[in-house]
Amino acid sequence: MSARKAIALVTSDFTELPYPHRATRPDGPLAWAGYDGARAAATERTGESESVICGTATVAGRPAVLVSFEFRYLGGSLGQRTGDRLEAAYAAAREHRIPLVSLVATGGSRMQEGMVALRQLQRVAAQSALNRAAGLPQLAVVRDPTTGGGWATLGAGADVVLALPGAQVGFAGSRVRPPDADPAAYSAEGQFAAGAVDAVVAPERLSACLGHWLRLLTTPAAGAPEPPRALGDAVPPATGWDAVHRARSPERPRAEAYLDAYFDSREQISGDRCGGTDDGMLCGVGLRAGRAIAYAAQTGTPTRPAGYRTAARLLRLADRLSLPVLTLIDTPGAAHDAAAERAGAGAAIADVFAAVAAARVPLTSLVVGEGGSGGALALAAPANTWATPDSYFSVIAPEAAASILKRPPEEVPALAGELRLRPQDLVDLGVVRGIVPT
Numbered sequence: 001m002s003a004r005k006a007i008a009l010v011t012s013d014f015t016e017l018p019y020p021h022r023a024t025r026p027d028g029p030l031a032w033a034g035y036d037g038a039r040a041a042a043t044e045r046t047g048e049s050e051s052v053i054c055g056t057a058t059v060a061g062r063p064a065v066l067v068s069f070e071f072r073y074l075g076g077s078l079g080q081r082t083g084d085r086l087e088a089a090y091a092a093a094r095e096h097r098i099p100l101v102s103l104v105a106t107g108g109s110r111m112q113e114g115m116v117a118l119r120q121l122q123r124v125a126a127q128s129a130l131n132r133a134a135g136l137p138q139l140a141v142v143r144d145p146t147t148g149g150g151w152a153t154l155g156a157g158a159d160v161v162l163a164l165p166g167a168q169v170g171f172a173g174s175r176v177r178p179p180d181a182d183p184a185a186y187s188a189e190g191q192f193a194a195g196a197v198d199a200v201v202a203p204e205r206l207s208a209c210l211g212h213w214l215r216l217l218t219t220p221a222a223g224a225p226e227p228p229r230a231l232g233d234a235v236p237p238a239t240g241w242d243a244v245h246r247a248r249s250p251e252r253p254r255a256e257a258y259l260d261a262y263f264d265s266r267e268q269i270s271g272d273r274c275g276g277t278d279d280g281m282l283c284g285v286g287l288r289a290g291r292a293i294a295y296a297a298q299t300g301t302p303t304r305p306a307g308y309r310t311a312a313r314l315l316r317l318a319d320r321l322s323l324p325v326l327t328l329i330d331t332p333g334a335a336h337d338a339a340a341e342r343a344g345a346g347a348a349i350a351d352v353f354a355a356v357a358a359a360r361v362p363l364t365s366l367v368v369g370e371g372g373s374g375g376a377l378a379l380a381a382p383a384n385t386w387a388t389p390d391s392y393f394s395v396i397a398p399e400a401a402a403s404i405l406k407r408p409p410e411e412v413p414a415l416a417g418e419l420r421l422r423p424q425d426l427v428d429l430g431v432v433r434g435i436v437p438t
Contacts, residue, residue, distance in 0.1 A: 002046065003053050003070035006103040006143060010207045014066060016055040017092055020084040029080065032112040042073040051076050051106070054089035059101065060211020062218065065093040068103040069143070069150070076106035078149060079113045083120035086154075090127035099137040099214055104155045107173055108148020121149040128157055135320055137217040141206065142188065142197070147173040156196060159317055160213055160269060162206070163188035163197045195271020195306060213267055213285075217321055221291035224362035225326045227436050228262045230388040234438040236424050240416035243392040243423070247370045248332075252390055255282055255297035255328050258368055262326070263288050266295070269314060276306025276343065280331070283314040285323060294318035296379060297328035300369055302335040308348035311379065315355035327365045327379040332397060334375030352378040366436065367391040367423075387423040387432045394421035 007014050027035040043049055051073040057066045067089050069076040078086075093100040110117040131138060140158035142151065145168035152171055155161060163169060170177075170186035177186065184190045191197040201209050231253035237243035246252065259266060259282065266286030271277045280301035285294045296311040311327075318325050334345055356363065356378070363381035370376070371393030387393065396404070398416040407415060426432040 001105070001143060002072065003048065003068040003103070003105075006068045006105070006141075007053075007057070007066060009203055010059050010101075010103070010210055011057040011066065014055050014057045016053060017088055019050075019054075020088055022081055022084055024080070028113050029116040030112065030114045035112040038074065038112070046070050046072045048073050050081050050085060051078070052082050052085050054085050054092075056092065056096070056098075059214055060207055062211050062214035063096070063098045064214060065089050065096070065098060065100045066103065067100065067154070069105045071105040071107070071143075071145070074110060075108075076150070077108060077110035077117070078106065078120045078124075079110040079117045080120065082110075083123045086120075086124055087127055090131055093131055093136055094134050097134075097136065099139060099217065100131060101210060101214075102138070102140045102154040102158065103143060104140055104146045104150050105143035106146060106148065106150030108150060118149070121153050124153040125157070128153070132320060135322065137214070137321060139210065139213060141201075141210070142167055142169050144168055145174070147171065156273070159217070161197045162199050162201045162209065163191065164206070165189070165200055165202060169197070192270065193277070194275050195277045195310070196273060196275075198269045198271065199267075209267070212265065216267055216285040216287065216292045217323075219287075219290070219292050220321065220323045221288065221293050223324065224384055225288070225293050225324050225364040227364055227366045227386040228258050228326075228328075230390070230436050230438045231257055231261060232388060232390040232438075234389055236389045236435060237422050239413070240392070240419060240421050240425075241398070241413035243421060244398060244416050246390040247392045249390070252369055255299045255330060255368065258328055258366075259286065259295065259297060262286070263293075269310065272306040272309030272313065274306070274309060276304070276309070278304040278307030278310065280304060281307030281310055283310050285318075292323055293326055294323040295326045295328070298330040298376070298379065300330045302333055303331045303375055304335045305340055305343040305345045305348035308334070308345075308352045308378065312348075312351040312355045315352070315359060319355075319359050319361050322361060324361050325359065325363045327363065327381065329365055329367045329371050329376045329379050329385075329393075330369035331372055331376050332370045333372035349374060349378050356381070367393050367432065372397055385432045386434055386436050387426055389423055389435055391423055392421040393426050393431060394419050
């Protein structure tokens with residue numbers, strides 16, 4: 001797919017930017033024999049004068065700066081003039097206060113320019129940092145192939161990363177991988193499974209998906225989100241043990257039901273960017289009454305380190321883009337098996353506590369099921385947490401409390417009452433603001 005065909009997938013309204021002029025010595029900065037001839041042949045083959053084209057566009061009605069790589073031009077590689085164009089694209093996004101969307105297909109840095117080419121990655125990173133500081137979203141669509149420094153900057157460094165099905169995606173290109181490397185690890189689907197890509201999107205859906213994301217990331221709601229209405233039992237529990245049983249009931253509404261009822265539409269991010277995903281933590285951005293709210297929602301399972309890292313990623317993205325945040329709390333507690341400990345459970349939970357504490361945007365939290373210890377509290381807004389009638393929130397599960405206090409199993413129900421974990425107890429204690437109605 002050429003650079004211009006990739007652009008045509010997402011827009012019919014593209015205006016190319018003026019490109020900076022750079023005087024270069026014959027055969028480039030290294031005087032690499034035949035380099036000028038290779039560039040001339042690439043231009044004749046592609047009709048392009050560099051490996052990237054940049055311009056402004058509207059994608060599904062939303063304005064953006066588009067960057068599209070031409071892989072047939074020297075493998076879509078980054079050289080000095082590529083860096084000039086990318087720098088101009090980032091600057092245009094800041095000037096117009098609009099997002100930047102990269103349609104990436106590259107083999108990495110241009111060997112014929114040596115370290116001069118490799119240093120373009122630093123230029124891209126610096127420009128990306130400026131756009132982040134300006135509160136401007138960056139999205140990437142990784143095409144086939146996306147490898148090397150292009151993946152490690154414009155691709156993996158974007159706020160939201162989409163991939164075309166079957167694309168080769170990875171830091172190592174096909175000719176420099178270990179001979180016994182699993183090819184699935186270097187695919188769009190493999191990177192999605194590993195938490196490095198948010199979604200694999202079919203070409204025919206790409207324009208609508210990108211347009212939806214652009215709307216979500218640029219139309220923040222004002223003020224703290226209102227808590228969702230309760231979807232389950234409307235009557236608070238009579239005893240603490242009753243509260244525990246109701247919260248653990250398989251018939252109780254879960255996060256998906258609450259998100260579907262609350263948002264008109266939504267998109268999900270996936271993965272912690274550290275090699276992990278957790279189906280027990282749903283994170284993304286949704287539209288409610290035409291305005292965008294970010295969300296992080298536990299699904300009722302023990303939350304794994306990858307889930308907490310994904311939530312921290314979502315919280316920091318929302319804070320940078322001024323998106324208010326809704327969190328749904330529902331976990332018996334953080335996963336504490338050996339695999340979770342090796343994956344850094346403590347550090348991952350600490351990161352969420354820090355992201356919540358540092359957030360400048362308003363947060364609203366709703367306990368919709370089990371609120372088990374610090375693994376649940378990490379997601380709670382300190383002054384704006386609510387509870388449903390069929391939930392509980394406790395310093396520890398009653399069974400674990402009995403074990404620690406060396407009480408017999410028959411005392412667990414009474415201990416649940418002593419812990420004062422019912423929704424109405426939480427209101428009395430000042431832990432939650434109120435019980436939401438149905």
